Amino acid sequence: MSYHFNPSLLNSVLSWRAELSLRIPISTGRRGVILLGLAAIILLGSVDRVNAQKIYTIGSLNTADQFVDAFEGFKSRMAELGYKQGQNVRYDYLNSKGNAEVLRTMAQRLVQEKVDMIVTTSTTGTVTAVKATAGARIPVVFLSAANPQLLVKSFSGSGYNLAGISSASLELTAKRFELLKELAPGAKRLAMPVDPKGVNYQTIVEENRQASARLGIVISEIHVRSVDEIAQAVGTITRKSFDAVFTPADTLVSAGVDWVIKQVLKERLPAITALLVNVERGCLATYASDYNALGKQGAVLADKILKGAKPADLPIELPDKILLALNIKTAKAIGLKIPREILLRADETFE
Secondary structure, eight states: OOOOOOTHHHHHHHHHHHHHHHTSOGGGHHHHHHHHHHHHHHHHHHHHHHHOOOOEEEEEEESSGGGHHHHHHHHHHHHHTTOOBTTTEEEEEEEOTTOHHHHHHHHHHHHHTTOSEEEESSHHHHHHHHHHTTTSOOOEEEEEESOGGGTOSBTTBOSSSEEEEEOOTGGGHHHHHHHHHHHOTTOOEEEEEEOTTSTTHHHHHHHHHHHHHHHTOEEEEEEOSSHHHHHHHGGGOOTTTOSEEEEOSOHHHHHTHHHHHHHHHHHTOOEEESOHHHHHHTOOEEEEEOHHHHHHHHHHHHHHHHTTOOGGGSOOBOOSOEEEEEEHHHHHHTTOOOOHHHHHHOSEEEO
8 A cells, every 4th residue: 555645734733833832831941842842743643644545556458559548538537536647546557469468467467466456448358357366356347348248247237346338349240230231232241350269259250140141241250360360361351352341349350450451441342340449540430339438437437446336236337329430531542432321420430
C-alpha cells in the first residue's frame, strides 16, 4: 500500500498552533511551549493517518492496438470519478500485439506485482487474466468481450472475481452480413481470416454458419496462427476467388488487420469487420459498439469494486449503443457506391 503526504496539513497545524499560542499566557513559559509542540506533533500524525490516500495500481492487459480506445475511455471516466493519475491511481498499460505467449507473461507479471485490479479489452485477454489470477484476490474487469459466455456463470453475475461488459460482437454477425448484402448485393464468396486456436473460434464459426446460410453466402476460412502468417496468407485473397472479406472478433486477426486492409484495397474488395476502429483503419463497414464508450462503462464497474462491491455479484452489461460505421474513402477506392439510404443511417463515417 502506497501513501502520499498532504502538505496542506502542515500549514493547518502551524496556523492552529499560532492561534492557540496567542491564548496562552507568557507566564506558562517553557513548559507550555513544550506541551504545545507535543500536541502539534500528535495532531499532525493523527490527521495524516486519517487523510492518507491509497494509490491504486491498475494493470491494463491488451491484445491489439485496436483496443486502446477502450482503455482511454476507461481512464477518462475514472478521472471523472475522482481517480487522478499520479495522485490516487497509477496505470500499467501492456499490449501483447497478438502474441499469446507474451500475453501470458504479461498477465503473470501483473499478478506477481499484486496490482489492485486487472482491466482487459478482449475475450482472449480476459481468459488469460482469469487463469493468471486463479487463487489470487485480484479482480478482473473486462471492458469488452465478444464472447463473455466463456467467462461467466450467468449474465446476472459472473460468480467469479470478474465483472465487465459484452461487446455483443458475435451477436451482430448476422447484421453485418446483411449490411454486406446491402452494399454489395452480388457478394457470395466470403474470405474470413481466423485463428483456429483462438478462444472465440468455435463460436465465430457457428455464428457465421447460421448467418451466411440465410443469405446465400459461402465462407472460406483462411487459417492463421501468427501475425506473420496473416501477412503471407492475405495473398490468397483475390478478386478472382472472392467477392468480399470478413474480419471477425478474433484477437490475432485484429492485431494483423492492416495486412488484410492493404490486400482488399489492392484487390478492390469490400471488407466487413467486427471492430469499429477497423473501419477507421480502412475496412469498408461494420455494426459495432464504440470501444471508448465501453471503457467508460467499465470504469463505473471498477469504481464500484474498488469501493467494496463484489465482482461476482455485478451483472454483465451490454453496450449502451451499437453504431453503423462506413469508410467513404475506402468505398471510393474499391469503386463501390454506397446507397443514400445507408449513408443516412450511418452513425460514423470516415473519409
